Amino acid sequence: MHTLISNTMPLLAAGAEQVTALDKFKDFVNRWSVPQFSLPLFLLLMIGAFFGYRKWTKPIIFWPMMIVFTVVYFGFIPLDDSYASILQKPDNVPISMMIFLTLFFLWLGLRQAAINDHNMEIGKPLIEEDREDKVLCWPDLVYTELLAMVLCTVVLILWSVLLKAPLESPANPAGPPNPSKAPWYFLGLQELLVYFDPWMAGVVLPGLIILGLAAMPYIDTNPKGNGYYTFKERKFAILTWMFGYLILWCVLIVFGTFLRGPNWNFFGPFQVWDSHRVDPLTNINISDIWYVVILDGKLPESMLVREWPGMVLAAFWFFALPYLMTKIRFFGRLRYQMGFARYYLMAVLFVVMMLVPVKMVGRWTMNLKYIIAMPEINFNL
Amino acid sequence: MLQGVINSIRESQVWSSIFRHGVPRDRRTRVMAVMSNLFLHLHPVAVRKSGIRLSFTWCMGGLTFFLFIAETISGVLLMFYYRPVVEYAYSDIIQMRAALTLGVMREIHRWGAHAMIIAVWLHMMRVFLTGSYKPPREFNWVVGVILLVLTMLLSFTGYLLPWDQLAIWAITVGSKMAEATPFAGMNGPGRELLQLPGGIPIVTPYSDAKFLLLAGDSVGEAALLRFYVLHCIAIPLAAATLIAVHFWRIRKDGGISGPM
Structure with missing residues (x-):
C-alpha cells in the first residue's frame, strides 16, 4: 500500500492549484x-x-x-x-x-x-455440421x-x-540498463520473479507449462467439444x-x-x-510468521527444524490437496472418470499453477516471501 | 489477341512440361491442379466446407508457416551482410541500415518474428477452443507444442545478434535463469548433491546449464557465435522438420477438425 x-x-501536490x-x-x-x-x-x-x-x-x-x-x-x-x-x-x-x-x-x-x-x-x-458438404481445395x-x-x-x-x-547503443557488458528486460x-x-526464485520462475514453471501443454490431450478425456x-x-x-x-x-x-x-x-x-x-521490501517467510510472530520467539538454528511449518504447508499443497480435492463432488467425478494416473497428473499440474496466484495473494496480504526458505542449499519456494 | 498469346503460351512445350493439367476450370482439372503440384498437394483434394471458413480456422497456423518462410528469406538476405563477431556485429547492422537499398530487410525480419510468435499463440488458442487436440489429433498437438517452444527459441536466439544494449541485457536476463536450474545450475537447488568421489563438484561455473547455453560465464563472443549458429541453422532445421511432421499428421489424422 x-x-x-x-x-x-x-x-x-505538484499541481495542487490546477488539478483537472x-x-x-x-x-x-x-x-x-x-x-x-x-x-x-x-x-x-x-x-x-x-x-x-x-x-x-x-x-x-x-x-x-x-x-x-x-x-x-x-x-x-x-x-x-x-x-x-x-x-x-x-x-x-x-x-x-x-x-x-x-x-x-x-x-x-x-x-x-x-x-x-x-x-x-x-x-x-x-455451425460446423456439414459432413457431406465438401468443396475442392482449388x-x-x-x-x-x-x-x-x-x-x-x-x-x-x-x-x-x-x-x-530498434537499435540501441552498442553492447556494453559493464553497463546494464535499468530496467533490464x-x-x-x-x-x-x-x-x-517478483514472487518466486529463478529456479521456479525460470526453469520449473516454464518446464511444467511445456509439459502440461503436451500432456493436455492425454489428460482431457471429455469426448465432447471435439472439432x-x-x-x-x-x-x-x-x-x-x-x-x-x-x-x-x-x-x-x-x-x-x-x-x-x-x-x-x-x-x-x-x-x-x-x-x-x-x-x-519487508517480506517475511513462513518460518518467521510461525516462530517470531505466532510463537513470539526466535528462529531455530537448524534448517530443517526452522522450515518444518513451510514444508508441512508445501507437502499439504502438492500431495494432500490433489487427494482432498476429490472430496469436492466435481473433482470426485473427474477422479472417477479419468482414472488414477490421469487425475493425479492433472491435479498436480493444477495445484502447481494455482500456487502462482496463491503466492501472489500471500505477498499482497502479508508480505510473504518464501513458504520454504533454505538459502543454505539454494532451495527457496 | 491477348487470349491468343495466352493460349499459345499454355500450349507450348515448356508450359505443358511444367503444368501437367489444363486450366483449372472444371472438377477434373481442379483436382489435378492440387494433386500434381508438390506444394499444393499438402492439401487434400477436397475439404469440409465449414472447416475452411476463416472464422473457424482464423488462418493462424497457415500464417505462422508463411511467416516462417518470410523469416527464412529475409534471414538469408541478412546473412550476406552480417558477421557474428563482436567487433563487427553491431557495425554491420548500422551499415545495413545506412548503405543498403533494401534496408528494410531487418525490419521485416524483426517484426515478422514478433508477428510469428503472436500468430503461433493464436493458432494454439484456436486449436484449444475447438478441442482439436482431442483424439485422434493428440500427438499432433504435442508436435505443435514443441514447435511453439522452437518459435520462441528462434526469436530468443535472434534477439542477441544485433549486439546492442537491448540484445545483450535481454539475453543476460534470460540466461540468468539457466544458472538456477535445479541440479544442473550453479545457483540451483541440489547442485551440491552431484559430486564425484572425494567431494569434487560436478556442476561448476564452467560446467553448468548457463555455461552450456552461453559457452562462457557471461554473454560474450562465444555466446554470440553459439546463438548465431542455433538461430540460423540448428533451430530452423529442427523447426522445418517438425513443420513437415505437423502438416503430414494433419492429413493422416483426418484433415481439418470438425464435429465427429
Whole structure:
C-alpha cells in the first residue's frame, strides 16, 4: 500500500492549484493498476466474460465496446507523455497487437461457442455440421491462402517501412540498463520473479507449462467439444486453460512490458518512470510468521527444524490437496472418470499453477516471501 | 489477341512440361491442379466446407508457416551482410541500415518474428477452443507444442545478434535463469548433491546449464557465435522438420477438425 500513496501524492501536490478532471482520472488509474487490484479485476472480468458469453458476444454489443476500448487505448497517447513513450517504443508495438488480436479472436471463438451452445439446446445443427458438404481445395482454399499471404505481406512491409527496428547503443557488458528486460514474450516469466526464485520462475514453471501443454490431450478425456466451438460442454477445461493463458501469461506480459520500470518497480500507465524510487521490501517467510510472530520467539538454528511449518504447508499443497480435492463432488467425478494416473497428473499440474496466484495473494496480504526458505542449499519456494 | 498469346503460351512445350493439367476450370482439372503440384498437394483434394471458413480456422497456423518462410528469406538476405563477431556485429547492422537499398530487410525480419510468435499463440488458442487436440489429433498437438517452444527459441536466439544494449541485457536476463536450474545450475537447488568421489563438484561455473547455453560465464563472443549458429541453422532445421511432421499428421489424422 505504501507504494501507492508515496507515488501518487507528489503528482497531486505538484499541481495542487490546477488539478483537472483528467489528472484525477490518471491518478485513479495509477492507484488501481497495481497488481493486487488489477489482477483480481482482470480475473473477475475473465470469469464474467465466460459466463456472460452469450450476451456480450453479440456483434451489436461487442463492436461498440471494442471501439470505445480502442479510442481510450490510443486516445491517451496525446494526453500523457509517459503513456505515449511506453506505447510507442518499437519493441512494445507487438504487445498492442497481441492485446487487440487476442480480444478479437477471443470474441470470435466465444461468439461461435455461444451460437453452437444455443443451437444444441434447441436441437439445431452446429455451425460446423456439414459432413457431406465438401468443396475442392482449388479454388476455395488455395485462394483464401493466397489472399492471406498477400495481406500478411502488405501488413509486414507497411509495418517495416513505417517503424524502424530498434537499435540501441552498442553492447556494453559493464553497463546494464535499468530496467533490464528479457524479450517481451518471456516477460510473464520475468514478472513471476517478483514472487518466486529463478529456479521456479525460470526453469520449473516454464518446464511444467511445456509439459502440461503436451500432456493436455492425454489428460482431457471429455469426448465432447471435439472439432467445434463450445463453452458449455467444456467449462472446466476452458476456464483453467484460459486462466493460465490470458491472466498468467498475457496479462503478466503486459505488466512486464508496460508497467514495470526501473528496479522492476511497478508504475501505473500514467506514472513517470522514476529510477530513484525505492520500494522498501519487508517480506517475511513462513518460518518467521510461525516462530517470531505466532510463537513470539526466535528462529531455530537448524534448517530443517526452522522450515518444518513451510514444508508441512508445501507437502499439504502438492500431495494432500490433489487427494482432498476429490472430496469436492466435481473433482470426485473427474477422479472417477479419468482414472488414477490421469487425475493425479492433472491435479498436480493444477495445484502447481494455482500456487502462482496463491503466492501472489500471500505477498499482497502479508508480505510473504518464501513458504520454504533454505538459502543454505539454494532451495527457496 | 491477348487470349491468343495466352493460349499459345499454355500450349507450348515448356508450359505443358511444367503444368501437367489444363486450366483449372472444371472438377477434373481442379483436382489435378492440387494433386500434381508438390506444394499444393499438402492439401487434400477436397475439404469440409465449414472447416475452411476463416472464422473457424482464423488462418493462424497457415500464417505462422508463411511467416516462417518470410523469416527464412529475409534471414538469408541478412546473412550476406552480417558477421557474428563482436567487433563487427553491431557495425554491420548500422551499415545495413545506412548503405543498403533494401534496408528494410531487418525490419521485416524483426517484426515478422514478433508477428510469428503472436500468430503461433493464436493458432494454439484456436486449436484449444475447438478441442482439436482431442483424439485422434493428440500427438499432433504435442508436435505443435514443441514447435511453439522452437518459435520462441528462434526469436530468443535472434534477439542477441544485433549486439546492442537491448540484445545483450535481454539475453543476460534470460540466461540468468539457466544458472538456477535445479541440479544442473550453479545457483540451483541440489547442485551440491552431484559430486564425484572425494567431494569434487560436478556442476561448476564452467560446467553448468548457463555455461552450456552461453559457452562462457557471461554473454560474450562465444555466446554470440553459439546463438548465431542455433538461430540460423540448428533451430530452423529442427523447426522445418517438425513443420513437415505437423502438416503430414494433419492429413493422416483426418484433415481439418470438425464435429465427429
